[in-house]
Amino acid sequence: MTQMLIEKLATTLQIPIKRVEEFLSICYIVTHEKNELIEAKNRVFDKLGYIINGAARIYYVNDKGEEISYLLQVNGDVIGDFASYITGEKSQAKIETLLKTEVLYFEKSKLEKFIQQDIFWLGFSKHLSDLAFLSAKQRLDELFFHTPEQRYINLLKRSPEIIQKIPQKYISSYLGITPQSLSRIRKRIF
Amino acid sequence: MTQMLIEKLATTLQIPIKRVEEFLSICYIVTHEKNELIEAKNRVFDKLGYIINGAARIYYVNDKGEEISYLLQVNGDVIGDFASYITGEKSQAKIETLLKTEVLYFEKSKLEKFIQQDIFWLGFSKHLSDLAFLSAKQRLDELFFHTPEQRYINLLKRSPEIIQKIPQKYISSYLGITPQSLSRIRKRIF
DNA sequence: CGTTCAGTTGACTAAGGTCAATTCCCGTGG
DNA sequence: CCACGGGAATTGACCTTAGTCAACTGAACG
Numbered sequence: 337m338t339q340m341l342i343e344k345l346a347t348t349l350q351i352p353i354k355r356v357e358e359f360l361s362i363c364y365i366v367t368h369e370k371n372e373l374i375e376a377k378n379r380v381f382d383k384l385g386y387i388i389n390g391a392a393r394i395y396y397v398n399d400k401g402e403e404i405s406y407l408l409q410v411n412g413d414v415i416g417d418f419a420s421y422i423t424g425e426k427s428q429a430k431i432e433t434l435l436k437t438e439v440l441y442f443e444k445s446k447l448e449k450f451i452q453q454d455i456f457w458l459g460f461s462k463h464l465s466d467l468a469f470l471s472a473k474q475r476l477d478e479l480f481f482h483t484p485e486q487r488y489i490n491l492l493k494r495s496p497e498i499i500q501k502i503p504q505k506y507i508s509s510y511l512g513i514t515p516q517s518l519s520r521i522r523k524r525i526f
Numbered sequence: 527m528t529q530m531l532i533e534k535l536a537t538t539l540q541i542p543i544k545r546v547e548e549f550l551s552i553c554y555i556v557t558h559e560k561n562e563l564i565e566a567k568n569r570v571f572d573k574l575g576y577i578i579n580g581a582a583r584i585y586y587v588n589d590k591g592e593e594i595s596y597l598l599q600v601n602g603d604v605i606g607d608f609a610s611y612i613t614g615e616k617s618q619a620k621i622e623t624l625l626k627t628e629v630l631y632f633e634k635s636k637l638e639k640f641i642q643q644d645i646f647w648l649g650f651s652k653h654l655s656d657l658a659f660l661s662a663k664q665r666l667d668e669l670f671f672h673t674p675e676q677r678y679i680n681l682l683k684r685s686p687e688i689i690q691k692i693p694q695k696y697i698s699s700y701l702g703i704t705p706q707s708l709s710r711i712r713k714r715i716f
Numbered sequence: 717c718g719t720t721c722a723g724t725t726g727a728c729t730a731a732g733g734t735c736a737a738t739t740c741c742c743g744t745g746g
Numbered sequence: 747c748c749a750c751g752g753g754a755a756t757t758g759a760c761c762t763t764a765g766t767c768a769a770c771t772g773a774a775c776g
Contacts, residue, residue: 485763514766520763520764
């Protein structure tokens with residue numbers, strides 16, 4: 337475990353280094369191969385992951401069998417279905433790596449044990465919910481207030497990493513449009 | 527304070543009646559007139575409200591001066607900007623009642639005092655964040671997976687109360703379309 | 717080389733946006 | 747009681763943009 341990762345987690349999670357070290361005692365790292373299906377649908381998400389290095393997509397398959405990319409996650413992003421994590425209900429989401437990807441996982445049950453031992457972790461747990469809310473709201477705002485073209489331009493600015501790492505067909509789906517439309521938008525804005 | 531309201535809150539918040547009674551000690555009720563601007567923009571939301579009876583819209587004004595209805599809230603819904611509530615940052619949202627509306631408010635600072643006295647309220651506070659996340663995700667899914675027409679049909683099913691109480695111009699904005707388009711959708715689906 | 721799949725391009729369709737005119741509804745004042 | 751005014755809702759004509767289906771290009775890989 338590098339010092340850099342610890343510091344980054346401290347910043348992201350807004351907790352002291354000491355606490356990060358404590359937290360890491362219930363974490364484990366898995367290295368996934370490229371294009372590995374790491375979560376199938378119809379299961380309860382009893383853990384969350386943090387991408388140390390790599391890229392993944394969280395997607396759904398609709399009734400026509402089309403895959404719809406709900407989220408594209410890169411370094412520092414979370415993977416999992418937070419709704420399933422908090423409600424304990426089954427998730428329809430599937431997760432696939434797009435590159436060789438190192439993920440730091442922790443299990444809900446372990447965090448719950450922590451909470452029983454030290455109330456600090458309940459506050460931490462609330463903070464996770466707050467972060468999940470804020471990122472859902474951000475994505476919601478993006479969809480609600482902007483056109484696909486604006487969303488693509490915003491994505492270019494906000495996350496060049498996604499543009500770089502992830503094939504266009506997934507990006508178009510994430511933006512809520514077809515690959516053809518994305519291709520035309522790209523043509524239009526240059 | 528009616529018994530019915532207490533029971534409803536116990537269900538909504540998923541806490542025992544005893545706790546609801548305790549919670550109500552830091553709450554107060556305000557009755558707003560119809561079409562009252564109850565929150566201007568550029569302020570921090572240090573409280574949240576629960577609509578006992580009535581209707582309100584949470585909206586933004588874009589750079590063209592157009593009002594965009596972000597949320598339409600009726601009986602049992604929350605009013606406020608949860609993002610501003612948790613981050614302490616200023617909100618661009620404005621809130622206006624659409625009917626004479628009774629709202630149950632509580633202040634963040636009061637809840638924080640509660641938390642210091644009894645850890646139960648930290649769990650409660652996390653639960654609020656979870657609920658906020660789930661409703662943001664629900665709205666996000668609605669926007670991401672469905673067309674405006676489907677969204678209107680879903681709204682008809684999910685909340686006839688909104689259709690009844692709230693003028694179409696706000697509903698169209700909430701759905702992300704113009705009043706003209708909503709009018710055409712209504713024509714189309716009958 | 718040939719296969720495969722991502723990405724692009726073209727022709728056409730569908731749906732929502734825009735602008736303007738009209739109708740409907742409702743409250744108010746003569 | 748009726749006429750009028752004003753805003754909401756509808757309708758029409760036209761525009762813009764994304765979807766669809768199909769063909770083509772290009773790069774990666776065996």
